[in-house]
Amino acid sequence: MELRQLKYFLVLAEELHFHRAADKLFIVQPALSKQIKLLEEELGISLLKRDKRNVKLTEAGKYFKTEAKAILDQLELVKSHTRLVQEGQKGEIxxxxxxxxxxxxxxxxxSDLHEAHPYILTYLNEMTSSAQLEAIQNGELDIAFLRNPFPSPxxxxxxxxxxxxxxxxxxNHPLNENNLEDIHQLANEEFILPTRSDGELYYRLQxxxxEDHGFSPKIAHETVHGHTVLNLVGHGLGITFLPTSFQKVxxxxxKFIELKDIPQRAEITAVWNKxxxxxxxxxxxxxxxxxxx
Known part of the structure; x- marks a missing residue:
């Protein structure tokens, strides 16, 4: 069965007249009759009732018309989407x-991406920095947003x-914005910090x-998950440094005391395979x- 046979049949099913349908298709009437006959032979049924004056659809023909139109419509959609995929307008990230x-x-x-390219789907996965790097290398992610990665060629x-x-x-900690004068006041505190294994540079940064204030922190607990850290701090299991935006969520x-005067900054880097x-x-x-x- 050829696609052109479906197209020929659909035009004939609309016109119900061989001569008019042939003219609309820019072919001669015998060629149209031949293709319809081949289509009926392949299906093993009659799609049309015809005599010298009239052409009508059989019940099977009416059903086939509906399904053939759906097939061709779907094909046009696939063709359109394929062009969008090639151009990056449709796809997934x-x-x-x-x-x-x-x-x-x-x-x-x-939001900006969706406004510009509404047919691109995004699949989001919250992951540790180390897991993201591995997923980028393995081709499981297209792009990663992580903290302080080592450069990779x-x-x-x-x-x-x-x-x-x-x-x-x-x-209920006694320190607050008014009486915190120097980070060294934290020298005897127990800290909850990220693991070295999840990101050497981010670990060193914290x-x-x-160290810039003359002491090494006493690490009581390690975790890479910010919300876990917050709950541990809330239960009096230590103190920590976090990006200031965590205060909103x-x-x-x-309680948060923003450290505006230190040089260290929390940074997010986008990483993707070249x-x-x-x-x-x-x-x-x-x-x-x-x-x-």
């Missing part, structure tokens, strides 16, 4: 991110967001906040604004 992205810059970025890196750190204390019994052929990724990258230094 698999995105990994650390928790703070979703309450800072990422929703706006996704086969990956592109683009810093996209930067914010201050905050000291996070239990709600250590350096203390927690109900834990904690060889990734996904055309939709290229569209998404156009919506990533370079971070101003």
């Amino acid at each position: 698999r995105i990994g991110y650390v928790g703070s992205c979703i309450h800072t810059f990422l929703p706006d970025m996704l 086969n990956l592109n890196h683009q810093p996209v967001f930067r914010e201050s750190f905050a000291l996070v204390l239990p709600e 250590l350096s906040i203390c 927690t109900n834990a019994a904690v 060889e990734n052929p996904n055309p939709s990724l290229k569209k998404f990258l156009n919506h990533i604004k370079p971070l101003k230094i």
